[in-house]
Amino acid sequence: MRLRPALLALVPLLSTAPWVGCSSSSSPPATPAAIPDAALGGSCGAKVVSAPPTSANHVPIGTDVTYSTNPPCGGDHYAIWATWGVHTQPLPPEYWVHNEEHGGVVLLYRCADRAACPALAAQLEAVAAQMPADPICDPSVRTRVVVIPDPDLPDGVQVAAAAWGYAWTASCFDGDRMLAFANATEGHGREQECAQGYVSDDAGVGDVAAEAADAASSEVADAIGE
Numbered sequence: 001m002r003l004r005p006a007l008l009a010l011v012p013l014l015s016t017a018p019w020v021g022c023s024s025s026s027s028p029p030a031t032p033a034a035i036p037d038a039a040l041g042g043s044c045g046a047k048v049v050s051a052p053p054t055s056a057n058h059v060p061i062g063t064d065v066t067y068s069t070n071p072p073c074g075g076d077h078y079a080i081w082a083t084w085g086v087h088t089q090p091l092p093p094e095y096w097v098h099n100e101e102h103g104g105v106v107l108l109y110r111c112a113d114r115a116a117c118p119a120l121a122a123q124l125e126a127v128a129a130q131m132p133a134d135p136i137c138d139p140s141v142r143t144r145v146v147v148i149p150d151p152d153l154p155d156g157v158q159v160a161a162a163a164w165g166y167a168w169t170a171s172c173f174d175g176d177r178m179l180a181f182a183n184a185t186e187g188h189g190r191e192q193e194c195a196q197g198y199v200s201d202d203a204g205v206g207d208v209a210a211e212a213a214d215a216a217s218s219e220v221a222d223a224i225g226e
Contacts, residue, residue, distance in 0.1 A: 030164050030165060030188050030189055030190045031188055032052075032165065032188065033163065033165070033166060033184050033185040033188040034184060035048050035050075035166065035181065035184055035185070036180050036184055038176070038177065038180040039168065039177050039178075039180040039181040039184065040177065041177075042170075042174050042176075042177055043172070043174070044158075044159075044170040044171050044172040044173070044174040044177070045170060045171050046168065046169070046170040046174055046177040046178075046181075047168070047169060047170075048166055048167065048168050048181065049069055049073075049166070049167045049169075050165060050166055051068050051069045051073055051074070051165060051166070051167065052074070052165045053073070053074030053075045053164070053165065054075075055075060055076055056074065056075065056076065056077070056101055056190060057076045057077075058076070058077065058078065058079040059076045059077065059078065059094065060078075061078050061079070061080075061094075063076075063078075063094065064094075065077065065093075065094050065097075067093065067097075069162075069167040070152070070153065070154050070167070071093070071106065071108055071150065071153065071160045071161075071162040071167050071169075072093045072097050072100075072162060072167075073100065073162045073163060073164065073165055073166050073167040074097060074100055074101065074164045074165055075097060076094075076097075077093075077094045077095070077097040077098040077101065078092075078094045078095050078098060079098075080095065080098070080197070080198045080199055081095055081096065081098035081099045081102065081197040081198065081199065082095045082096045082098075082099055082146055082148070082197045082199050082200065083146075083196060083197040083198070083199065083200040084099070084104070084137075084141045084142075084143070084144060084145065084146060084194075084196060084197060085128075085141075085145070085146065085147070086125055086128070086147045086148075087114075087146065087147065087148040087149070087200060087201045088113060088114035088115070088121075088149070088201055089113050089114070089149065089201035090112075090113065090148065090149050090150055090151060090152075090201075091148060091199060091201060093150075095197075095199050096146050096148065099144070099146050099197065100162060100163055100164045100189055101164055101189045101190050101191055102144060102189050102191050102192070102193040102194065102195075103144050103164070103186065103187045103188060103189035103191070103192050103193070103194075104144035104145060104146060104163070104186065104189065105131075105144065105145050105146075105161060105162070105163045105181075105182045105185055105186045106145075106146045106147075106148065106161065106162045106163070107124045107127060107128060107145065107146070107147045107148070107159075107160075107161050107178065107182065108124075108147075108148055108149070108150040108153060108159065108160045108161065108162070109121060109124055109149055109150070109153075109158065109159050109160075109173075110149075110150060110151060110153040110157060110158050110159070110160075111149045111151060112149065112151045113149050114149055116149070117149075120158070120159070120173060121147070121149070123173050123175060124147050124159065124173075124178070125147050126175065127175050127178050127179050127182065128143070128145045128147050128182075130179055131143045131145055131179070131182055131183060131186065132183075134186070134187065134194055136192060136193075136194045137194035138194065138195075138196065140196070141194055141196055143186065144186055144187065144194050145182065145186065153169075154169070156171055157169045157170070157171065158170065158171055158172050158173065159172070159173050159174075159178065161178055161181050161182055161185075163181075163182075163185030163186065163188060163189070164185075164188060164189040164190060165188070166181075166185055168181040
């Protein structure tokens with residue numbers, strides 16, 4: 001889902017709004033996660049690529065960012081992030097890379113949407129449900145995890161996971177190894193935040209704009225034009 005062009009006016013204001021996580025090159029680096037051996041190997045060939053991002057700038061909504069890994073595990077991104085939890089439709093990675101910066105883990109499966117492979121989606125959702133509650137999260141969020149379909153995963157990769165600096169891939173579902181990766185990397189972003197996101201696949205663009213207007217200043221509301 002791409003937000004309509006009117007929301008591009010939000011971008012200069014988002015960087016100063018109190019509800020948007022700061023994302024500048026002056027932020028302290030993330031504490032690297034220690035990837036356990038339990039996250040690797042197995043019959044699905046689970047493997048991890050380490051790719052520490054070299055930048056983490058906010059870019060205008062609608063910008064296509066080229067990432068060094070697939071799935072992306074950090075880099076430039078939009079100033080607003082995806083809602084935590086389960087998504088049934090794909091979202092541009094520029095939204096959920098921001099979730100990674102906040103210490104989140106993104107669990108992905110190679111399908112056009114949830115309806116195309118509900119059994120596989122349910123397996124990833126079960127992995128997310130096994131992750132322990134994050135003490136910095138609001139109870140309504142519980143933990144910093146996003147589950148989302150991604151039809152653009154590489155050929156031969158059925159499921160994947162990504163966190164700031166690390167991309168995990170496997171040729172088939174391996175819940176134990178995915179969970180080991182998720183538990184090891186959750187909370188290792190450049191910014192330790194667990195505020196709810198603003199972009200979901202089941203919320204209309206108008207709803208996203210309304211949430212932004214409610215959360216931000218009247219200047220932002222005027223920029224939205226609603």
